[in-house]
Amino acid sequence: MHLYEEDAAAADTQLNLAWLFARLGDHTAAVEFALSALDRHRDLDNVAGQARALNNLSFYWAELGDLDRARADCESAIGLHQRIGDLHGQAHAWDTLGLLRQRRDDCSGAVDCYRSAIDLFRQVGDRYGQAVVLDHLGDAYGAGGDATGAHAAWRQARDIFTELNHPQAREVHGKLDDA
Numbered sequence: 001m002h003l004y005e006e007d008a009a010a011a012d013t014q015l016n017l018a019w020l021f022a023r024l025g026d027h028t029a030a031v032e033f034a035l036s037a038l039d040r041h042r043d044l045d046n047v048a049g050q051a052r053a054l055n056n057l058s059f060y061w062a063e064l065g066d067l068d069r070a071r072a073d074c075e076s077a078i079g080l081h082q083r084i085g086d087l088h089g090q091a092h093a094w095d096t097l098g099l100l101r102q103r104r105d106d107c108s109g110a111v112d113c114y115r116s117a118i119d120l121f122r123q124v125g126d127r128y129g130q131a132v133v134l135d136h137l138g139d140a141y142g143a144g145g146d147a148t149g150a151h152a153a154w155r156q157a158r159d160i161f162t163e164l165n166h167p168q169a170r171e172v173h174g175k176l177d178d179a
Contacts, residue, residue, distance in 0.1 A: 011040035011049055027063040034060060048089070051080035055093045060101055060115055071100050090128075091120035095133050098140065108146030114140060131160035135172055142179065150179060 034057045041049030058074035061067070074097045081089035098113030114137040121129035134157035141149035142161035154176050161169035 005153050007040060007044055008046055008049060011037045011044070011046070015039065015049075015053055015056060018060065021140075022056075022060055022063070023099075027060045030060040030105050031057065047080050047084050048086060051077045051084070051086065051089050051093070054080065055096055058093075058096050058100065062096075062103060067100055067103060071097070074100060079173065087120050088124045088126065091117045091124065091129055091133075094120065095136060098133075098136060101145065102136075102143060105143075109165050110140040111137060111144070111149075126142070127165065128164060129162070131157045131166070131168070131172075134160070134169070135175075138172075147179060151176065154179070169173070 014033045014037035018030040018037065021027070021033060022030040024103045032177075034053050038050060038053035038057065041047075048127055054073045054077035058070040058077060061070035061073060074093055077093040078090060078097065081087075081093055094113050094117035098117060101107075101113055102110035111141035114133050117133045118130055118137065121133060134153045138150045138157060141147075141153055154172050158169050158172040158176065161167075161172060
């Protein structure tokens, strides 16, 4: 392995550790690891790594309540993913931006972001990604008072999860039953 590859792998390991800490609920530690990964990817001029780190950071900042910083990092991630033509990365970042807008009670803006993410996931053939974002889209419609839109999005999400034999189908089915 070359030095560049070792450094890139170390940065990606830091991103994985950030994700792990976030899953454990320690978003402060997640931010620290993601910032370190971002610095390493910048030192390597690895745009894809920077974009991933920024998108992850935006979610962790949001969990810590810093929605302004989260939005700035997410928009930077989208720009970097667009610059390198990474449709899959763009889809994930648009999903994150939708979450950020929804947390600001901008349900209409969240819907637009989620639709962008779904379109990109469709382009790359990521059915699971589509289902996840359709679930988020249903949540945004529901929060905005559009029960018809929420049901339609959740039904599509449930159908894809069911097709994939994914356990998340039960959770979305529950949303449909509760609505």
